[in-house]
Amino acid sequence: MLLAGAALAKPPAGGVFCAKYPTSPECVGKQPSCAYCHVAPPQRNVFGTTLEPSLAPGAARPLSDGDFSMALPGALTAIEAGDADGDGVTNLVEIQQGTQPSDQTSKPVDRACQGTDNPQYSVCKYDLRYVYKKVLLDFCGASPTFSQVKDFQARADDANRKAFIAAEVERCTQTEFWRGKNGQLWKVAHPKIRPVGSLKEGEDPGGIPLADYYDDYALFAYTQTDDHDAREILTADYFVRRATNPTRYTKVQDLPGSQKVDRAHRAGNMTTAWTLTYFVMFTALPRNAASQMYRAYLGLDIAKQEGLYSVANEPQDYDAKGVQARECAACHATLDPLTYPFRNYNGISSPMYETQYVPNRIELGFNTTPRITQTPERGVIFGQSVENLREWANVATDSDAFAISTATDYWKLLVGHPPKPDENTEFVATWKRFRGEHQYRVQKLLQDIVTTEAYGAP
Template sequence: MFRRFILGAALCLSGEALAKPPAGSVFCTTYPSAPVCTGQQPSCTYCHVAPPQRNAFGAGLESYLAPGAPRPLSDNDFAYALPTALRAAEAADADGDGVPNLVEIQRGTLPADANSVPVDTGGCAAGTNPQYDVCRYDTRFAYRRVLLDFCGQSPTYAQLEEFAALNADDQRARLDAELDRCARSEFWRGKNGQLWKLAHPKIRPVGSLKFGEDQGTIPLADYYDDYALYAYSQLDDHDARDVMTAKYFVHRESNPTRYSIATKPNSMLYVQDEKYRAGNITSSWSLIHFVMFTALPRNAASQAYRAYLGYDIARQEGLYSIPNEPRDYDAKGVAEPACAACHATLDPLSYPFRNYQGLSLTDVPSSANYISNRLETYFGDVAPTITQTPEAGYIFGQPVNNLVEWAHVGANSDAFAIATLTDYWKLLIGHAPTAEEHAEFVAIWQRFKGTHQYRVQRMLHDLIRTEAYGAP
């Protein structure tokens, strides 16, 4: 449920309007302590089935939203009227589940979904389980989970007995030591191990196009380079942001698995000038697979936005509409009303990818490289205005001059920290954070970004201390 909230700026629409970019920020200004507003903003599904169709909560707000004013409201009028409408609807029960809208907002459930209600766990009968303390964090339970999750092995009876005999401080120290030991295991860091599982949806491998080791029938690029950089950025005391910003490459050695920095990738084609590199966003595989033959690489931009920052534009998440966009430089019809709400974010997000070549069949050496006049040289006949496409663009509504800046803004954002922790939360706890786990989740991603300076291994030591992880 938590991920249904995460990261979007289009919320409640008025009249015939297709999107209201101020909505998310206005909502969170009105309810700054709401779970949906801690490090993120609600998506448009908070008030809509799909824009412009309102759900029960959005429909309930409409009657309070500047009543009598002509529609559609301007962004300014909408932003001014929304807090009053939200306050007026607080006592109502939009979805008929017996819980007022305000309580659902405060507890982190959905006021338009009758199946989403606050859960009171009630009292806990301590002592009913002779093996674990089922009421709170139990180090013995956490110990078993750490060995399973990080080493892929259950502890032996002798190990459990030895652990149980330790005092509380020594048990916590043993948990930390076991996490660090298991993080060096093949199960965790090896080929097709746990870290590689996290990387799969970010890299989206296609075996038939694989170059090098495990080569496919049409070898184009070696996406094992991408797995290597991802794993390296997550391990030891390395900076997780490097997955988006690294100028270097990483090689993997086996038996045992080791990752080390390299000056060249395994792929033959790559961005030659390091000043244009941005981690896995500009890897050979990403450019060839996600840019491929397109002039304006919207797919590459949306994939990076989703994979590393947790925003899925197809689900109307992370919308930061830019004025006077989309310009539709490639004449794809994206300025039509049905498309414009998303493309006012997506197209400016894509402009910094302008000069990154995907796959060229007529000029193979140019593939997977930065070409300063790419559109003019290879795509001039796509549309009359295609060459007017700027390299400067926007991410999170913030202007950037190029893709390297784009990557740095993204990697230093709350969104990156939240998305990174969410990956591990799902892997280790088994589900996205619930409303009841919200406080622990927020505390950890904030420490990951601040205290730990984006070091994943340090963050994992915090994660195994949570009740979400260690309470039976």
């Protein structure tokens, strides 16, 4: 975040920025990351460099967090009319439109229609025939035939065509292409589950079979289909069995032999045999597991300084990894308290060996550093204190970040790219409906995306 003198990036910066510009797309359900002002803290980008001289000029550096927070709103005002990156758009307009005031190539796009010479489609306008073709391709995996298109065009009116498209989305999301093994839903899940073939247990086994991540795909697909609640990907205390030919996902209480965490300590895909094997592995404090869940399901990448909510007196560095060093502390003040609730989930370390919840896991297996056993199970996510990983999951899935991240996954799959600044109004309406009236039903989110201008204007 913003920088004062030689100190680190300033964790309060995002909050102060958003108090001043609450309607900036950077602040809708999130806060700007450090990259808004920095190349990498402490090095500033061109916007941060422009801002710095206006920040409490004459005051001794480094500024305290308090002095910095007091000075920032005025400094931002002072440079609103400027154009730090020289792209012809003022800093204020870029802040309001959600483009980067430090990047010449990022500026608001004029959505006025250009090039009306495409006879196939009504360009820059939601086009039902285009949408019909795209829906069949995206959800069923095949373009409509010539006669299907002719039938579509012959329908009574646009209301009838829209209803038909909605029905086609429902039909196609029943297909193997959408919900089957390695289908569209599995593709969305790949970067979350991060499968490794050589470690695969069960169906399609690898050379060192350790855990069956098809269970993780099954829970994912189940929570994203029919009338199921997408939040259960992180909160489920059940598992999902997958039948094939055709693919069917069924909720089950246990998966004996495959999944070992007891019901009281399950938190969806955060506590599966695969997650604990691969992301906890041999570590006492599995920061890798916490940061992967934060990135995969909440869209916040701590390595890119996103989603930082520094906790006072952290990091404690119970495992003596040196995370109190200046260049580490800014991220670890968020990451370490995010990790503590994983302390009792065993990966593949002795003497427990099983991917289970073990109440005294660290005491039993990790007498490595003097303070390691002082690691609490209580942690903090989004500034909120949680007693255990199940509470962590509830706070996580109740956040705007979860709704935004889920909506972004499907926006990327269907529209083809993350929401652009000129699509932001539609995108915000979409994730808010997903969270609000749709109560986290992905099926309804998909229908909403299909009706956006971003999806349906060629």
